[in-house]
Amino acid sequence: AIANNYKEQPETLDWLKERVLQDAHEDVRQQAVAAIANNYKEQPNILDWLKQQVLQNAHEDVRLIAVLAIANNYKEQPETLDWLKQQALNNAHEDVRMEAVNAIVQYYGEQPETFSWIEEFLLEQNPEEAEPILREVAQNHPDEAVRNWAEERLSNK
Template identity: 25%
Template sequence: MRRRSRKDPVPDVRMTAVEALAAGWRDHPETVEWLRDQAVKCRDSWIREGAMRALGAQWPGDPAIAALLRDRATSDDTLNVREAALDALAAGWQDDPHTAPFLRERALTDESQTAQRKAVRALCARWPGEDDTRAVLHHHLNAGHWNEMVRDVALTELAAGWPDDPATATALVRHATDDEAASVREAAVTALGAGWRHDPRTGGVLRDRAEHDPDDTVRLAAVQALAPRPAAPAPDGPADEDAGS
């Protein structure tokens, strides 16, 4: 299996061989050390990625593995390896007090916007409702993150996770009108129509976007959000009593 992980010409086969070796020989004393070595020293990024996944799947909760994953999530020069390390940490070390702060740091400072989005999604999935997670989302929105996909994810997660927070509606209204990216304006318009129809600002914002937004996808989303919703069906009444009872 080690030979297949090194020699197969297909990257997916090499990565899968690493994960299969970890699953099948987990209790062999050399397996974890070999994986740790491959995670750091192997020149093949597919093998490093497979080692991240294997270590996370087979040794969750191990503090030494967590330290290795944090190092690789920060230091590896290949994005897929860093992302695999982030995934493994979020899934296997949710109760480790270092994990959430580390993911927040990656969400704010990673050089890759895709890694930032992955960290944001992991925080919202694993630590929903936490004030520190919400602060990361507002930071990306208030600071006007340079990448529209990061703003889009932050806005969508904020709407899903904090619908009762007045600051959420304010952020949606602001980005529906002022964000320079059509995809973010569309996300904000859609969210307002779905969850904030009774907010006094929503109708005006949607009508304005339906008429004046320069992007047709945003105008369409606003028109759809303004459309009346079908009334919910009335609940069934009590079953008729048997005749003659």
């Protein structure tokens, strides 16, 4: 509510960033990240700030919400998919790697080239993580073709 009602006030963004970094409550940190991503996404440095949170924030909840915020708010930017792929492959935090894969499936899963990447990632690079992700996709993805693809991959294991 504060971000929506006071986003034109210069101190609001700084206050929200402070909440992300210092608030003791997980839900406050999560809401602050979402508010920044949703209300300030047009500002030039917000995407870089969100990426920094993914890489450096000490709180798992902030890292995960930042991945989703980037995927959701910047999905039309060509470099976002490549950045998510990098995070899925190379991020130091397993939770971020998994969330990046989930974001790729959710936001780019209908693109044919994404199927190839997901298959390579899941079945060749991270076979131990493949089955839970494929099950999630097979059960819950909104696109029937994607669900069928995941079911086929599960049956071939």
